[in-house]
Amino acid sequence: MHRAIATVCLSGTLEDKLNAAAAAGFNGVEIFENDFIAAPWSAERVRRHCAGLGLSIDLYQPFRDFEGAEPDSMRRNLRRAERKFELMERLGVDTILVCSSVAPDTVDDDDLAAEQLHTLAEHAARRGMRIAYEALAWGRFVNTWEHSWDIVRRGDHPALGLCVDSFHVLSRADNGNGKTDPAGIATVPGEKLFFLQLADAPRLDMDVLQWSRHHRLFPGQGSFDLATFTTAVLATGYRGPLSLEVFNDVFRQSAPDRAAVDAMRSLIALEEALGRQPEVRQRERIELARPAPAPELSGFAFTELAVDADSGPRLARALAAMGFAHIGEHRSKPVQLWQLGDARILLNSGGEQATAVSAIAVETADPAASARRAEALLAPALPRARGPAEADLTAVAAPDGTEIFFCRTGAEGTGWLSDFILTGTASDAPTAVTHIDHVALAQPFDYFDEATLFYRAVLGLDPRHDSEFAAPFGLVRGRAVTEPAGRVRIALHGTVLRRGDWAPGVPDPQHLAMATGDIFASARAMRARGAPLLSIPDNYYDDLGARLELDPEVLAAMRECQVLYDRDGVGEYYHFHTEVFGDRIFLEIVQRAGGYSGYGAVNAPVRMTAHRAVRSPTGEASRRLPSEGQAP
Ligand SMILES: O=C(O)c1ccc(O)c(O)c1
Ligand SMILES: [Mg+2]
Numbered sequence: 091m092h093r094a095i096a097t098v099c100l101s102g103t104l105e106d107k108l109n110a111a112a113a114a115g116f117n118g119v120e121i122f123e124n125d126f127i128a129a130p131w132s133a134e135r136v137r138r139h140c141a142g143l144g145l146s147i148d149l150y151q152p153f154r155d156f157e158g159a160e161p162d163s164m165r166r167n168l169r170r171a172e173r174k175f176e177l178m179e180r181l182g183v184d185t186i187l188v189c190s191s192v193a194p195d196t197v198d199d200d201d202l203a204a205e206q207l208h209t210l211a212e213h214a215a216r217r218g219m220r221i222a223y224e225a226l227a228w229g230r231f232v233n234t235w236e237h238s239w240d241i242v243r244r245g246d247h248p249a250l251g252l253c254v255d256s257f258h259v260l261s262r263a264d265n266g267n268g269k270t271d272p273a274g275i276a277t278v279p280g281e282k283l284f285f286l287q288l289a290d291a292p293r294l295d296m297d298v299l300q301w302s303r304h305h306r307l308f309p310g311q312g313s314f315d316l317a318t319f320t321t322a323v324l325a326t327g328y329r330g331p332l333s334l335e336v337f338n339d340v341f342r343q344s345a346p347d348r349a350a351v352d353a354m355r356s357l358i359a360l361e362e363a364l365g366r367q368p369e370v371r372q373r374e375r376i377e378l379a380r381p382a383p384a385p386e387l388s389g390f391a392f393t394e395l396a397v398d399a400d401s402g403p404r405l406a407r408a409l410a411a412m413g414f415a416h417i418g419e420h421r422s423k424p425v426q427l428w429q430l431g432d433a434r435i436l437l438n439s440g441g442e443q444a445t446a447v448s449a450i451a452v453e454t455a456d457p458a459a460s461a462r463r464a465e466a467l468l469a470p471a472l473p474r475a476r477g478p479a480e481a482d483l484t485a486v487a488a489p490d491g492t493e494i495f496f497c498r499t500g501a502e503g504t505g506w507l508s509d510f511i512l513t514g515t516a517s518d519a520p521t522a523v524t525h526i527d528h529v530a531l532a533q534p535f536d537y538f539d540e541a542t543l544f545y546r547a548v549l550g551l552d553p554r555h556d557s558e559f560a561a562p563f564g565l566v567r568g569r570a571v572t573e574p575a576g577r578v579r580i581a582l583h584g585t586v587l588r589r590g591d592w593a594p595g596v597p598d599p600q601h602l603a604m605a606t607g608d609i610f611a612s613a614r615a616m617r618a619r620g621a622p623l624l625s626i627p628d629n630y631y632d633d634l635g636a637r638l639e640l641d642p643e644v645l646a647a648m649r650e651c652q653v654l655y656d657r658d659g660v661g662e663y664y665h666f667h668t669e670v671f672g673d674r675i676f677l678e679i680v681q682r683a684g685g686y687s688g689y690g691a692v693n694a695p696v697r698m699t700a701h702r703a704v705r706s707p708t709g710e711a712s713r714r715l716p717s718e719g720q721a722p
Pocket of ligand 2: 224255287335
């Protein structure tokens with residue numbers, strides 16, 4: 091389909107925005123009026139620049155406070171409109187968005203609004219132009235798509251049609267803010283639907299104008315069902331642009347090239363979702379992106395930690411005490427392979443990077459298909475330095491820079507294990523650890539929403555378990571992306587607000603969590619072997635005993651083993667932690683019981699406070715993520 095983006099989505103000048111949109115592969119743009127007004131270029135120059143970039147100008151917007159005006163204002167409004175039509179002629183754009191009036195002196199009279207829009211359409215038609223009328227969710231009187239459609243119908247002019255914007259429709263459908271039925275859009279005749287704007291948003295219980303102006307997201311980053319919504323629009327016969335219109339405080343200050351790629355990824359993923367809707371699949375002549383389907387992921391092949399001269403030996407000692415065996419050495423790089431049960435960890439001391447999770451390898455049913463899909467979804471491919479006997483592992487970069495590898499352990503030829511000279515064998519899991527349960531990655535503030543879409547679209551993981559909690563260094567936001575059966579879980583966390591210099595650059599270290607079948611046996615065995623485990627204050631256990639009526643023996647065992655606890659409607663979660671290595675990494679052991687699928691977010695502030703001692707808030711510069719704290 092024709093993919094477009096409103097200039098308001100991107101940061102910078104009009105020139106920056108147009109260049110970024112074209113570079114990301116968009117076919118067209120909506121010119122947001124303020125971007126044009128502030129630009130040093132004439133309309134003709136903008137038109138030429140767009141043409142040179144291969145961008146059509148699909149919409150000029152917005153034209154505000156037109157309908158329901160007193161006769162005197164109407165004369166002024168028509169004059170204002172004529173000036174904009176002249177400008178549109180120069181720009182070479184034939185459709186203008188008129189959004190429903192918010193003016194306090196608007197008259198509540200649908201017949202009057204319809205008559206005035208008819209007149210406006212008549213003026214537009216003389217120049218071969220069209221009026222796309224959009225109901226703002228906070229319009230003075232017109233604030234549902236149904237109401238705008240009723241007025242367009244009464245206005246009865248071929249040059250008068252609707253603009254539907256998923257935010258205005260779904261924000262009202264979702265929070266019970268007013269009666270509206272997104273599915274009903276399917277009944278509008280396609281020729282009366284002039285334009286489609288798409289935005290996602292997180293579910294927030296707040297004023298709808300503030301929600302729209304600050305928190306809109308690209309499709310797939312929030313909680314709206316845009317596939318169903320767009321299917322209803324396509325059912326009308328609408329074949330115009332899929333156009334993104336996102337107002338977002340973070341994107342407004344993000345590098346426009348990167349944001350435009352994120353935006354394009356969201357449309358590719360949406361088109362793919364549309365192709366799965368039976369109603370859409372049956373219609374011909376809809377060209378949709380069809381990336382290779384996401385192959386099934388069955389777990390983590392390995393996780394690689396970048397270590398330095400200090401953290402490397404400390405981590406190696408900790409892994410040994412936790413029961414891991416050092417079973418191999420990489421053929422050409424300073425990389426150690428450690429294993430316990432099915433949990434494999436690489437310690438890589440060859441890079442410049444500070445101690446951190448540097449790579450995650452997922453077990454995929456088809457590594458080549460995973461790589462093709464990642465490419466189709468614009469994941470940046472990473473070049474691999476490859477030695478003669480080494481597997482050709484495909485890797486892409488996640489938004490935070492973590493390398494994601496696609497592996498099939500044991501597969502002929504591509505087995506990554508053959509990169510290692512095996513020098514030992516895994517012990518018999520003396521500490522009951524079975525596999526990697528999850529990897530927790532600190533996200534740079536600017537890339538949190540981009541990361542959600544990346545993992546969802548590229549790896550086919552589902553976003554779940556949104557949390558927000560007050561921690562010693564500020565408010566922390568968490569979200570997990572998981573394989574449906576829970577075999578791959580990645581927990582993302584980041585700061586909710588930017589902060590000054592006192593708090594650490596990242597709110598919480600990254601960590602690697604291993605699953606055990608017996609949390610107390612693991613804790614006792616690891617402690618006996620000298621693992622550097624974290625101490626939890628007595629206050630925590632006193633509160634736990636007060637909040638939950640736990641078996642006194644279990645509570646005593648938790649206190650003895652420094653195990654934290656959570657439960658939800660279906661199951662229980664037991665977990666304990668190591669100290670922090672190199673400021674940026676710790677290890678966790680978890681036991682899930684009865685289908686608990688969370689991450690013990692309720693306990694995170696306690697654990698973070700316990701880690702506080704090793705995360706002194708001074709001298710932070712060296713502890714920021716590579717992508718944090720850089721000059722813009
Ligand atoms: O927030 C606004 O004013 C605004 C303007 C134009 C739009 O298309 C829209 O959806 C919102
Ligand atoms: Mg809009």
